[in-house]
Amino acid sequence: MRESTVHQTRLMFIWRLESRVTVMSACRALIHLSFLDANFQVFLRFHTMHSFFTRVNNVSALLSSCTMALLAAITIASLLQEAIYPPQIHGQISMKPVKVFNAKAPRQRRKQEMAFLNFNMTADLTPLFTWNTKQLFLSLEAEYENAQGVNNTVVLWDRIVRRPEDARVRVIGAKNKYAFKEIGGKGFSKGAATNASYALKYNLMPYVGVLRYGEAARISDVPFDVREEL
Amino acid sequence: MFTEELKAFRRLGFRHVLLQVLNFASVIASGLMIWKGMGLITNTESPIVVVLSGSMEPAFYRGDLLFLTNPPNERYHTGDITVYKIPGADIPIVHRVMETHDVSSPVKISGLDLKVPGEQLILTKGDNNHIDDIDLYQGLDWLERKHIVGKVRGFLPYVGYVTIAMNDFPQLKYALLGLLGLLALIQRE
Numbered sequence: 517m518r519e520s521t522v523h524q525t526r527l528m529f530i531w532r533l534e535s536r537v538t539v540m541s542a543c544r545a546l547i548h549l550s551f552l553d554a555n556f557q558v559f560l561r562f563h564t565m566h567s568f569f570t571r572v573n574n575v576s577a578l579l580s581s582c583t584m585a586l587l588a589a590i591t592i593a594s595l596l597q598e599a600i601y602p603p604q605i606h607g608q609i610s611m612k613p614v615k616v617f618n619a620k621a622p623r624q625r626r627k628q629e630m631a632f633l634n635f636n637m638t639a640d641l642t643p644l645f646t647w648n649t650k651q652l653f654l655s656l657e658a659e660y661e662n663a664q665g666v667n668n669t670v671v672l673w674d675r676i677v678r679r680p681e682d683a684r685v686r687v688i689g690a691k692n693k694y695a696f697k698e699i700g701g702k703g704f705s706k707g708a709a710t711n712a713s714y715a716l717k718y719n720l721m722p723y724v725g726v727l728r729y730g731e732a733a734r735i736s737d738v739p740f741d742v743r744e745e746l
Numbered sequence: 747m748f749t750e751e752l753k754a755f756r757r758l759g760f761r762h763v764l765l766q767v768l769n770f771a772s773v774i775a776s777g778l779m780i781w782k783g784m785g786l787i788t789n790t791e792s793p794i795v796v797v798l799s800g801s802m803e804p805a806f807y808r809g810d811l812l813f814l815t816n817p818p819n820e821r822y823h824t825g826d827i828t829v830y831k832i833p834g835a836d837i838p839i840v841h842r843v844m845e846t847h848d849v850s851s852p853v854k855i856s857g858l859d860l861k862v863p864g865e866q867l868i869l870t871k872g873d874n875n876h877i878d879d880i881d882l883y884q885g886l887d888w889l890e891r892k893h894i895v896g897k898v899r900g901f902l903p904y905v906g907y908v909t910i911a912m913n914d915f916p917q918l919k920y921a922l923l924g925l926l927g928l929l930a931l932i933q934r935e
Contacts, residue, residue: 569929587902622877651804653842653873657824665851669824671844676873678804694878699847699855699867719825721805726900729825 591725594648598728607639607685607716607733609656613741614696614712616704621695629703631696631740633672637687637716639732644720645680652677653719654685654732658696660712672696672714685716704740711739770927788815790896795829795838796906801872802827802840809907812840814896821866822846822891827898828870832884838895841879845869847888857887866891 612634619630637656644652656673672692677683698704716733784793797810805827806812814829822828824843831838847867854860861867867888871878880887912919 591900623880653805653825655825661850664853665849666853667846667848667850669846671824676804694844717825719827724902727827727898729823 587724590648590723594646594722594725597646603643605639605641605643605730605732607637607641609635609637609714609716609733609735611635611714611735611738613739616740616742617744621697628697629705629742631692631704633690633692633696633714635673635687635690635714637685637690637733639685639716641677641683641685641718641732642680644718645683648722648725650678650721650723652683653721655717655719656692656714657717658712658714660709662698662709666699668699670694670696705742709740711737714738788896789818790814790816790829792838792895795840795895796909797840798837798910801874802842803874805873806840806901807903809904809910811902811906812898813900813902815899816894816896821848822868822894822897828868829895829898830870830889830893831895832882832886832893834884835882839870839879839882840898841870841872841875843868844871844878868894 615632615634616629617632618627620627621630635656639654641652641654654675654677655671657669657671659667659669661667672694673687673690674693675685677685713734713736715731715735717729717731720728720730722728781793785791787793793814795812795814797806797808797812800808812829822843824846826843827840828843829838829840845868849861849865849867850863852860852862855867858867867890869878869880870889879889883889886893912922
């Protein structure tokens with residue numbers, strides 16, 4: 517007898533929580549439905565009896581509501597934190613004129629004009645590592661417009677940073693990781709821009725929440741140095 | 747074994763069974779409506795996808811749930827993580843954008859049709875792969891907007907394993923659905 521009353525109150529408790537978080541249960545319904553276990557909703561409607569399934573359903577509903585609420589709270593908290601304390605990031609890029617000459621790109625049969633970078637880069641990205649940072653994706657990208665009016669952005673170097681200890685980037689005399697060539701294989705000398713801008717960008721990936729993007733450093737008007745041979 | 751349940755089923759009567767079937771159908775229909783409604787708002791054919799492979803590790807692991815949007819007048823940027831589907835390929839792929847080429851005046855690029863302003867040529871690569879995705883494009887040199895299902899906005903770890911399990915073991919899915927459907931019909935109000 518005693519045990520059944522305990523059960524009753526527990527269920528009452530669940531029910532009360534349920535009615536309080538109606539918005540969350542809407543979200544939960546959404547998630548449930550998206551997994552095609554819509555049938556749980558059938559139980560929700562038809563089981564006024566306190567059967568085994570009602571209990572299972574109530575407990576799972578409570579669990580998923582609480583999890584959803586927690587995840588939403590984490591997302592909002594980390595967004596708020598970023599809004600109140602915007603991370604201060606300093607970075608610097610220096611670069612020699614970008615050499616352009618004929619070379620063979622990976623998986624290409626013919627030679628074509630390719631650009632080769634030699635750059636130094638320092639940046640302190642430790643402020644981006646908070647309690648909700650899973651990883652940073654850093655990329656150095658070139659931005660230029662060619663004579664045909666095509667705006668190009670090309671990632672030439674990237675790095676994944678997973679620990680705050682590695683977030684102080686110091687790259688000296690580095691070369692581009694990925695091939696830098698003109699679209700359509702026409703080449704830089706035939707009407708590409710005479711110079712390009714280069715920027716160090718980051719993509720912050722949280723444990724829970726929204727992906728964020730930003731820029732850590734930039735250098736403008738680095739000329740292309742077109743050569744016949746190396 | 748099921749005699750009790752069968753008796754209960756008989757007691758309920760025809761109209762009750764019909765009502766239950768109707769309710770069941772309405773639940774399925776509302777689920778579909780929410781799914782398609784979300785698709786309309788976010789402008790993608792599937793606003794929620796599950797990661798099936800490890801090519802984006804350590805960003806995404808198998809079983810992570812991704813939330814996508816695809817605003818029609820927003821261009822894709824390098825560093826964005828996109829989900830794309832090549833015609834002829836049966837599963838969509840989630841990889842990062844490495845190159846974008848925005849056309850601002852009509853231009854003819856060898857191997858492609860005439861490109862008009864507003865069009866964008868895109869190259870992607872998986873974080874965990876050494877080389878870009880050209881080999882995955884099935885003969886295409888570039889991705890274009892029409893191939894892209896959406897851009898990843900947020901993610902939820904592990905949750906997608908439910909669907910992965912159901913996909914890997916279809917029997918599990920049918921067993922679960924069948925059991926739940928049966929129970930829903932049999933249970934009394």
